[in-house]
Amino acid sequence: MSFATQMRNAFKALASPKVNAPAFDAVTFDSAVMNTYGRFPLALERGQGCRVWDTDGQEYLDFVAGIATCTLGHGHPALVEAVTQQMQKLHHVSNLYYILEQGQLAQWLTQHSCADKAFFCNSGAEANEAAIKLARKYAHVKRDIEHPFILTAYAIFHGLTLATVTATGQP
Ligand SMILES: Cc1ncc(COP(=O)(O)O)c(C=O)c1O
Numbered sequence: 001m002s003f004a005t006q007m008r009n010a011f012k013a014l015a016s017p018k019v020n021a022p023a024f025d026a027v028t029f030d031s032a033v034m035n036t037y038g039r040f041p042l043a044l045e046r047g048q049g050c051r052v053w054d055t056d057g058q059e060y061l062d063f064v065a066g067i068a069t070c071t072l073g074h075g076h077p078a079l080v081e082a083v084t085q086q087m088q089k090l091h092h093v094s095n096l097y098y099i100l101e102q103g104q105l106a107q108w109l110t111q112h113s114c115a116d117k118a119f120f121c122n123s124g125a126e127a128n129e130a131a132i133k134l135a136r137k138y139a140h141v142k143r144d145i146e147h148p149f150i151l152t153a154y155a156i157f158h159g160l161t162l163a164t165v166t167a168t169g170q171p
Pocket residue numbers: 067122123124125126128157158159160
């Protein structure tokens with residue numbers, strides 16, 4: 001085998017995620033994970049940049065990007081480095097304490113947007129819950145409206161908490 005062919009095969013093997021990919025079985029998955037979401041019949045195993053691979057080694061372009069929460073792509077070296085460094089230094093400590101970097105990130109966000117303050121949360125549903133609370137507070141405090149109501153559209157998705165499921169307008 002020529003050197004060029006060997007190199008090509010080596011690169012192909014590197015790019016192939018099939019090595020050590022665990023066998024995926026949707027029935028086993030569904031027997032253990034609560035049925036709260038409809039899923040496409042596709043089990044993703046790894047990603048690099050804007051590409052993802054399923055457990056059969058099939059490659060896809062990822063236009064979903066975690067529904068726009070993974071816009072740096074998968075495995076971005078700077079993000080991997082930053083998360084690794086933080087995990088080695090300090091893991092989760094809750095909102096009972098101050099965390100230096102949280103304040104720094106909030107300052108950066110407010111300096112680069114129209115916002116006065118940042119609110120950190122873990123999900124879209126929490127963000128929408130906060131938006132609902134802020135809208136209600138604004139109505140109470142600034143507009144003196146005792147029973148404000150919030151308009152939402154039918155057949156949309158805002159999350160799975162009670163308030164956001166209600167806002168979803170789906171049976
Ligand atoms: C528009 C929109 N709002 C809210 C959510 C809920 O986000 P999460 O699942 O992180 O609570 C989603 C999630 O798909 C969404 O697409």
